[in-house]
Amino acid sequence: MQHQKIKGLVIRETNFGEANRYITVLTEQGIKIEVLCKNARNSRLSAAIRIFCFSEFTLYQKNDKYTLNDAMLLHSFWGVTQNVEIYALSCYFAECVTALTESTEHQPQITKLILYALRAISEQKREQKLVKAAFELKIMAICGFAPDLSICGACLKPIEGQVYFSVREGVIIDESCKNRIGKGDFVALSSGTYQAMKYILSKEKIFAFTLGQDSLNQLSIICEQYMLYHLARGFASLDFYKTLF
Numbered sequence: 001m002q003h004q005k006i007k008g009l010v011i012r013e014t015n016f017g018e019a020n021r022y023i024t025v026l027t028e029q030g031i032k033i034e035v036l037c038k039n040a041r042n043s044r045l046s047a048a049i050r051i052f053c054f055s056e057f058t059l060y061q062k063n064d065k066y067t068l069n070d071a072m073l074l075h076s077f078w079g080v081t082q083n084v085e086i087y088a089l090s091c092y093f094a095e096c097v098t099a100l101t102e103s104t105e106h107q108p109q110i111t112k113l114i115l116y117a118l119r120a121i122s123e124q125k126r127e128q129k130l131v132k133a134a135f136e137l138k139i140m141a142i143c144g145f146a147p148d149l150s151i152c153g154a155c156l157k158p159i160e161g162q163v164y165f166s167v168r169e170g171v172i173i174d175e176s177c178k179n180r181i182g183k184g185d186f187v188a189l190s191s192g193t194y195q196a197m198k199y200i201l202s203k204e205k206i207f208a209f210t211l212g213q214d215s216l217n218q219l220s221i222i223c224e225q226y227m228l229y230h231l232a233r234g235f236a237s238l239d240f241y242k243t244l245f
C-alpha cells in the first residue's frame with residue numbers, strides 16, 4: 001500500500017451504506033480519481049470531502065484504488081450551493097469535467113479552468129451566461145477541439161469584414177466564400193461574438209471581458225452547440241439547468 005498526499009477538487013459524491021461515501025476528485029494535476037471515504041458522515045473530515053471542496057487528501061493507494069486517510073479543507077466553493085441556478089451550473093461544469101478527464105492523462109489546465117469558473121460564478125461578478133459560454137469553448141480547446149478562427153477555412157486568407165462560423169465545421173469563412181459555397185450551416189457572427197471567441201481561445205483569464213446582450217446571446221448559443229455537437233452527447237445537469245429559466 002502506498003501513502004500519498006494529493007490536492008484536488010471534489011466533483012462528485014455518492015453516499016452508500018451507513019456512513020460511507022465515494023468521492024470523485026479532480027487533482028491539481030488534472031487527473032480524475034475515485035476515493036473511498038469510510039465513516040464520511042460522522043467524521044471530522046466531512047467538511048473537506050463534500051462536493052466543490054478543494055482539499056488536501058491523504059490517501060492510501062492500492063493499484064488504482066484510493067482510500068481516504070485524512071483530509072484538510074483548503075478552499076470551499078460551498079457558496080455555490082446557496083443559489084439553485086449557480087449550484088445547477090456548477091454541477092454542469094463538474095459533469096463536463098468528469099466526462100473530459102481520465103485517471104491517467106494529466107490535464108492541469110482543466111483543473112485551473114473549473115476552479116476559475118466556480119470562483120467566477122460564486123462571486124457573481126460575471127454573468128452566468130458569459131461564464132458558461134467561455135467555460136464550454138475553453139474546455140473544448142483544452143481537449144483539442146479548438147475551432148480555427150485565424151483565417152478563412154475555404155480560401156485560407158485573413159478575413160476582413162463579415163465573418164461566418166460553422167459549429168459543425170469549426171471554421172470561419174468570409175463573405176465571398178460563403179456566397180460561392182452556398183448557405184450551409186454558416187451563421188454571421190457579430191463582431192462582439194467573434195472577438196469574444198478569439199479572446200477566450202487565446203487568454204487564461206477567460207471571463208475578464210464584457211459583451212453587449214445580443215452578442216452574449218449569440219456567444220452563448222454557439223458555445224453550447226459547439227460543445228454538444230463535437231462531444232456528440234448531452235448532459236443531464238445541463239438539461240436541469242435549462243429548466244430553471
Ligand SMILES: [Zn+2]
Pocket residue numbers: 152153154155156157173174176177
Ligand atoms: Zn475565403
